[in-house]
Amino acid sequence: MIPLNKNIKLILNYVIGPLVFCLLAWSIYRQLNRQPNWEESFHQIKLAFEGIQVWKFVLVCMLMLINWTIEARKWQVAVTRLQPINLLQCLKAIFTGTTMAFFTPNRIGEYLGRILYIEExxxxxxxxxxxxxxxxxxxxxxMAGIAGLLYLRNVISHTAPLDxxxxxxxxxxxxxxxxGCIVLTLLFFKLAWLVKLMEMIPKLGKLVQYIRVLDSFNATILWRILSLSITRYFVFIAQYYLLFDVFDVDLSFAETFASMSVVFLVLAIVPSIAMITELGVRWKASIELVQFFSTNMIGVLATSLSIWVINLVIPALIGSLLILSIRIFRNR
Structure with a gap:
């Protein structure tokens, strides 16, 4: 690896943080201005804060912290295979990863943000x-998307039988x-096979040293990671259920699960960049799916905007501040 000049290291260590924070704040402002009805959605949120259901907003914010703590614990279980790391450091890594994810398609920058807390x-x-x-x-x-699609298919067959x-x-x-679920399940529970397959391909031999750690992921560890992922998923659903109630979107828990599980599926597979298009994709998908159960589209928009701000914008802003304290490169 080519050694970096000391001045370049200083720039990377102490300039990137403030720059990321400013760019993040600007991108949030730009994306909000790009969305139709965002002012009306903000008005609905303001009214909700002035009402008796404000406690549900507080609970949703607490669930955001629980959500990212679960993700931090999940990452801790996995990354301990490489080095010991405490939960607080993992939580910082998660927030920093959320910041970096804000600028990249389908949140792939999350990996870069997290590894800043790992030894070089x-x-x-x-x-x-x-x-x-x-x-x-x-x-x-x-898996949840499959359940949601089955539920929606039944609804569609009754409400729009001619469509x-x-x-x-x-x-x-x-x-x-x-x-896709079948293929991913096989890959997830047979990581050792993936390592052996790459060892058999000469051109990929150099990459094996970077993924050999996957050999240490036994079934117990994988099930622990998967169970934490399931718990986190239901935290997401609970947040939507609470805010739908706040904004008078009359959905049962089953209807919330069905519609939002498909929204999450769309967000997972449709290319999007959080700072440019994700809010728009989230709004469009939510409207198209929730309309099978409710006509309160302003309530749907207000819920989606609230979730976007609570689950993504706030953690990304926290992560941008944490970047200020990270030394990306350490003196040797």
Missing amino acids: GKRIQAISVTIVCSMAQLLVTL DSLLFWTNTVLWITIL
Whole structure:
């Protein structure tokens, strides 16, 4: 690896943090201005804060902290294969990763943010470990998405029996999701096979040293990571259920689960960048799916905006401040 000039290290260590914070604040402002009805949604949120249900907002914020703490614990279980790390450091890594994810398609920058808390010689290996955590969360998203699509297919067949094209596309997405779920399940629980397969390919031999740590992921560890992912998923659903109630979107828990599980599926597979398009994708998908159960579209928009701010914007802002305290490169 080419050694970096000392002045370049100083720039990377002490300039990136403030720059990321300013860029993040600007991008949030720009994205909000780009969305239709955002002012009306903010008005609905303001009214909710002035009402008797403000405690539900507080609870949703507490669930955000629980959500990211669960993710931090999941990452700790995985990354301990490389180096000992406490839960607080993991939580800082998660928030920093959320900041970096804000600027990249489908949140892939999350890996870069997290590995800043790993020793320099182990950072590439940490990416493969982090991918295991992402695989577990995606697997849960696919499984829940299948359940949601089955529920919606039943609803569509009763509310729009003549709309054959809608049923066709629902079935198509359902079967593609089932196939993807099967493939991902095999990959997730057979990580050792993946390592051995790469060892057999000469051109990929150099990469094996970075993923060999995956050999240490036995079934117990994988199930622990998966169970934490499932718990985290239901925290997401609970947040939507609470805020739908705040904004008078009359959905049962089953309807909330069905519609939001498909929204999460869309967010997982449709290319998006959090600082540019994710809020728009979230709004559009939520409206299209919740309309089967409710006509209160302003309430849906206010819920989606609230979730976006609470679950992504606030953690990303926290992460941008944490970047100020990180020394990306250490003196040797």
